[in-house]
Amino acid sequence: MSKSLKHVVIVGGGSAGWITAGRIAAMHNSKSAQGVKVTLIESPDVNIIGVGEGTWPTMRGTLQKMGVSETDFMRECDVSFKQGAKFAKWVTGDEDDFYYHPLVLPQGYFDIDLFKYWQQNNQQPSNSQNSEQSSQPKSFSAAVCFQEQLCENGLAPKLITSPEYAAIANYAYHLDAGKFAAFLKSHCINKLGVEYVSDHVGTINSTDSGDIASVNTNNHGDISGDLFVDCTGFSSLLIGKHFQVPLISKKDVLFIDTALAVQIPYEKGDDAIASHTISTAQDAGWIWDIGLPSRRGVGHVYSSKHTSQGDAENALRKYLKSSIGEKSEDLTFRKIDINPGIREKFWVNNCVAVGMSAGFLEPLEASALVMIELAATTISEQLPANRECMDIVAKHYNERFSYNWDRIIDFLKLHYIASKREDTAFWRDNKDPETIPESLQELMTLWKHRSPSEYDFSQKREVFSAASYQYVLYGMDYEFTQSNSEKDEKEQNLAQRMFAENEKITVKYSAALPSNRELIEKIAQFGFSKV
Amino acid sequence: MGKLEKVSSEKHKHSKVLVDGVLANNANVHMSHIVLQEFAEVAQYYPIFLCKDSDTGQFQPMALFGLTVDENIYQSSGLWRKCYLPLKIQSQPFYLINDVDPSGNNQQDKPSLALDVDDNRVQQQQGNSLFSQDKATAYLQQQTKILADLTQGFVLNRAFITLLSEYDLIESVTLDIKYNNSQECKLEGLYSINQTMLEKVPTDIQKQFEQQGYVPLMSAMLSSINHVSTLIDIKNALLCSTEIA
Numbered sequence: 141m142s143k144s145l146k147h148v149v150i151v152g153g154g155s156a157g158w159i160t161a162g163r164i165a166a167m168h169n170s171k172s173a174q175g176v177k178v179t180l181i182e183s184p185d186v187n188i189i190g191v192g193e194g195t196w197p198t199m200r201g202t203l204q205k206m207g208v209s210e211t212d213f214m215r216e217c218d219v220s221f222k223q224g225a226k227f228a229k230w231v232t233g234d235e236d237d238f239y240y241h242p243l244v245l246p247q248g249y250f251d252i253d254l255f256k257y258w259q260q261n262n263q264q265p266s267n268s269q270n271s272e273q274s275s276q277p278k279s280f281s282a283a284v285c286f287q288e289q290l291c292e293n294g295l296a297p298k299l300i301t302s303p304e305y306a307a308i309a310n311y312a313y314h315l316d317a318g319k320f321a322a323f324l325k326s327h328c329i330n331k332l333g334v335e336y337v338s339d340h341v342g343t344i345n346s347t348d349s350g351d352i353a354s355v356n357t358n359n360h361g362d363i364s365g366d367l368f369v370d371c372t373g374f375s376s377l378l379i380g381k382h383f384q385v386p387l388i389s390k391k392d393v394l395f396i397d398t399a400l401a402v403q404i405p406y407e408k409g410d411d412a413i414a415s416h417t418i419s420t421a422q423d424a425g426w427i428w429d430i431g432l433p434s435r436r437g438v439g440h441v442y443s444s445k446h447t448s449q450g451d452a453e454n455a456l457r458k459y460l461k462s463s464i465g466e467k468s469e470d471l472t473f474r475k476i477d478i479n480p481g482i483r484e485k486f487w488v489n490n491c492v493a494v495g496m497s498a499g500f501l502e503p504l505e506a507s508a509l510v511m512i513e514l515a516a517t518t519i520s521e522q523l524p525a526n527r528e529c530m531d532i533v534a535k536h537y538n539e540r541f542s543y544n545w546d547r548i549i550d551f552l553k554l555h556y557i558a559s560k561r562e563d564t565a566f567w568r569d570n571k572d573p574e575t576i577p578e579s580l581q582e583l584m585t586l587w588k589h590r591s592p593s594e595y596d597f598s599q600k601r602e603v604f605s606a607a608s609y610q611y612v613l614y615g616m617d618y619e620f621t622q623s624n625s626e627k628d629e630k631e632q633n634l635a636q637r638m639f640a641e642n643e644k645i646t647v648k649y650s651a652a653l654p655s656n657r658e659l660i661e662k663i664a665q666f667g668f669s670k671v
Numbered sequence: 672m673g674k675l676e677k678v679s680s681e682k683h684k685h686s687k688v689l690v691d692g693v694l695a696n697n698a699n700v701h702m703s704h705i706v707l708q709e710f711a712e713v714a715q716y717y718p719i720f721l722c723k724d725s726d727t728g729q730f731q732p733m734a735l736f737g738l739t740v741d742e743n744i745y746q747s748s749g750l751w752r753k754c755y756l757p758l759k760i761q762s763q764p765f766y767l768i769n770d771v772d773p774s775g776n777n778q779q780d781k782p783s784l785a786l787d788v789d790d791n792r793v794q795q796q797q798g799n800s801l802f803s804q805d806k807a808t809a810y811l812q813q814q815t816k817i818l819a820d821l822t823q824g825f826v827l828n829r830a831f832i833t834l835l836s837e838y839d840l841i842e843s844v845t846l847d848i849k850y851n852n853s854q855e856c857k858l859e860g861l862y863s864i865n866q867t868m869l870e871k872v873p874t875d876i877q878k879q880f881e882q883q884g885y886v887p888l889m890s891a892m893l894s895s896i897n898h899v900s901t902l903i904d905i906k907n908a909l910l911c912s913t914e915i916a
């Protein structure tokens with residue numbers, strides 16, 4: 141019988157390393173002598189990437205399962221709430237061009253497809269009795285979801301009386317990546333029994349079968365284990381350098397390959413904290429703007445093939461000038477090269493890669509941390525009992541994660557092809573069919589005639605649901621041919637009820653919820669209760 | 672609370688507070704803050720729950736008077752005359768306010784005694800005087816003492832609740848009530864002691880609870896919940912009589 145799995149060794153102490161360590165240690169009781177032992181080795185010579193400040197709502201479950209208190213997490217990692225993303229200038233590039241991708245599902249999402257009724261309402265603007273009400277036609281997301289209004293008003297997604305992790309409006313976080321890694325580290329070591337080794341891994345020792353027997357460290361000698369997790373970020377020490385698993389470049393689909401990042405303090409202590417990520421499209425990329433309680437994190441990601449570093453810096457300065465004025469001239473930006481690509485395989489022999497060592501795509505929809513969470517969950521849930529089971533688990537894992545990465549690529553690319561911008565080569569090149577994955581081309585054809593639906597995606601745990609595709613497609617005003625089918629009167633009534641219901645709760649929540657800053661300050665002072 | 676005036680022998684020389692009327696004044700109050708020192712008495716008459724302060728999210732111990740907002744079954748049924756009155760109710764129409772020193776010399780916020788002059792029990796004809804020959808009457812002294820006890824009680828409350836939260840001993844309770852006339856109501860936002868968790872508390876912590884005198888307080892909270900069914904019975908009777916009428 142093959143030896144049972146007793147010891148997991150994780151190399152790398154960025155978000156990927158600590159999330160994986162925390163999930164495995166919590167689920168497999170590393171605190172106790174009977175549990176699975178987890179060791180994390182982190183090089184004191186290689187810094188963590190230290191960016192990556194936007195999460196998905198999944199992070200709430202991830203933290204809760206590791207036994208983290210939301211209050212502690214929010215206080216110590218400079219956390220604010222994120223209720224989705226606002227995409228500015230993505231559709232036409234005009235000054236007033238924006239749409240939202242909120243985190244709350246459309247009203248009645250599981251009962252009715254509201255899109256066609258929304259479109260119908262917009263096509264026949266209130267020419268009826270109450271024409272004094274000649275309101276602007278509502279955007280898709282505002283018509284079907286109350287969250288856009290909360291974001292526009294800078295409101296929080298919950299109350300100080302709401303328990304930890306409970307939401308009134310579904311939410312994720314904005315966080316300080318450096319503080320987050322340090323926080324998880326201390327939690328994993330002190331509460332979950334993760335063993336920590338601060339040392340640089342140099343060489344890898346193999347067994348006869350080609351498995352990793354141990355990793356050699358400068359000061360702690362060989363550290364052996366049953367499963368090795370490669371969380372070494374871009375250096376991809378185990379999966380890339382040791383196992384030579386190739387990185388499949390995705391630069392021909394997603395052009396962005398460079399980031400310029402900067403941290404911006406608030407002008408005044410009581411400046412509003414945006415409760416959504418703001419993504420503003422540029423000539424050859426886009427700028428992220430993330431509001432933390434103590435500062436903003438801003439960055440320009442762009443395609444180096446379509447613009448120069450100088451122009452990219454100027455674009456970032458120009459963007460910042462509108463909020464901080466002349467101070468934008470004195471800023472220095474941190475440049476990060478990114479190489480969009482995905483490993484051909486993620487799990488080989490007794491080694492699995494999580495985080496940027498497994499793959500990295502532009503941060504457009506904050507998909508990196510969510511993929512890390514999904515990987516950590518899958519590994520801890522499917523943790524092979526022994527070496528004999530491992531190859532089977534690995535096979536399933538590889539299939540599943542190739543699928544997941546492909547869906548992310550499709551979803552990110554969607555933002556570029558649904559855009560109407562043709563003003564620069566970057567936007568035009570993005571629409572070249574050669575650059576669009578076939579899977580996405582097929583879906584786009586379907587979606588000309590019907591809405592994205594759960595049927596289009598096969599996995600139980602999809603990274604992005606059909607609702608996300610709807611928000612992006614309809615936010616961008618994607619061309620859509622009305623089917624001629626007769627509209628069912630009953631459904632018509634249901635649709636109007638849903639719109640009315642959404643209007644009602646939009647008013648209700650807008651009145652009841654505090655501002656994002658007000659709630660964050662109360663958390664600092666009082667904290668949430670667990671119940 | 673209406674209009675608060677800082678109590679002074681000059682300004683309130685002739686002010687008097689009617690003895691009766693406190694019950695009528697609270698006819699629409701469905702719960703009151705209570706403090707640890709009075710848990711034993713309170714638990715004899717009222718259900719005790721923890722509720723979250725809407726402004727801070729912090730738990731506060733409360734005595735429940737009704738089963739819906741603005742309802743006071745003790746008042747409407749006449750039961751209140753036979754019950755212990757929580758200190759917070761007894762202290763009316765006096766309150767503590769944070770006095771801002773006009774000279775600005777005194778940095779510390781010193782709470783001072785205030786009278787709600789809008790309270791209908793406050794007038795100049797009859798009842799308890801506040802001052803007699805510029806000196807505080809026994810009545811005023813007693814009211815001051817009640818407020819001091821309350822202030823101390825809120826500090827004790829805090830420590831008690833912190834410990835309960837620390838050991839995950841607070842659980843949410845939802846009251847699903849169906850009256851005889853098949854009217855239904857759901858009361859949310861109430862919390863009590865989680866008995867299952869309480870049994871799991873390690874012995875050294877149990878000892879700590881005992882030493883601090885928290886054990887009888889928790890028992891009082893748990894047993895007091897039985898009063899909810901009494902309230903439902905009374906309300907059934909009230910509903911029945913109003914329907915007949």
Ligand SMILES: Cc1cc2nc3c(=O)[nH]c(=O)nc-3n(C[C@H](O)[C@H](O)[C@H](O)COP(=O)(O)OP(=O)(O)OC[C@H]3O[C@@H](n4cnc5c(N)ncnc54)[C@H](O)[C@@H]3O)c2cc1C
Pocket residue numbers: 151152153154155156157181182183184185186187188189190191192193194195317339340341342371372373374375377399401439476478494495496497503505506507508509510
């Ligand atoms: C510009 C930019 C913006 C981003 N924005 C987002 C976002 O909004 N949302 C999101 O989810 N993600 C975002 N990401 C991605 C996110 O930052 C990463 O996925 C995340 O931080 C995980 O990184 P990691 O742990 O894989 O790698 P790293 O943080 O790079 O950690 C690598 C670790 O490996 C260790 N290591 C390396 N070599 C050795 C060795 N030889 N021996 C021992 N240890 C070693 C290092 O010491 C370090 O601890 C962004 C990324 C970039 C570049």
